[in-house]
Amino acid sequence: MARILIVDDDKNSALAIKDSLEFESYEAIVSLSGKDGMNRALNETYDLILLDILLPEVDGYEILRELRKIKKDIPVIIVSGKTSDEDKVFGLNLGADDYVVKPFSMTELIARIRAQLRRVNILRGSSVSHVGPYPGYEPVTIKIGESLVFLDKMISKLNDVEFPLTPKELGIIRLLYKNRGKVVGRDMMMKEIWGEDVYVTERVIDTNVVSIRKKIGDTGRRAKYIKTVFGVGYKLIEG
Incomplete structure (x- = not known):
């Protein structure tokens, strides 16, 4: 209950x-x-x-x-x-x-x-039955550039410094990683992470992505790993 x-x-x-x-x-x-x-x-x-x-x-x-x-x-x-x-x-x-x-x-x-x-x-890894972006796929650690993302601990680690990740940031990382190399539209992020009935603007998604980039060290003039596809969404480039 x-x-x-x-x-x-x-x-x-x-x-x-x-x-x-x-x-x-x-x-x-x-x-x-x-x-x-x-x-x-x-x-x-x-x-x-x-x-x-x-x-x-x-x-x-x-x-x-x-x-x-x-x-x-x-x-x-x-x-x-x-x-x-x-x-x-x-x-x-x-x-x-x-x-x-x-x-x-x-x-x-x-x-x-x-x-x-x-x-x-x-x-949290519950056994609840669900059709969503991650069934059957539960990596423990994801490497993005020079950073490591520990999904079980909800943290990213860069240069021995740990940064906590929010549930939404974690959801975005997982969705991008599952579709790495492909464009993930903002509409897909809204549906898969926030849900079809939840009000969220594109600005909220963009703010979460900016926060993720800071936590994985992808903060150059042009992002190297989480690329913006203007007018559509984002794409994760492995490296």
């Missing part, structure tokens, strides 16, 4: 989500303030977090920022009344895995939760 933390100062909304999750056989815990939500998120164990942004004491962005310093692989879905593209991009760039705008369909929210839990189980 997955354990889900709901951080939302709207008690009625939080309890409605809790009831729906429990009906679907999830364990749901409610936190009604930013301070309590941060404490629970950082110090307790959850399989997924639903996070509002406008919270008393500590806002959702700060909770997410602190969470990603120590827990990089737990799925976080922002559930917020903030509707602008800028808010969505900011939250996703901070490390959120999905962004749901209030008011929302409970059926849609449950579907998005299931999608995130399914993906994180794949990244």
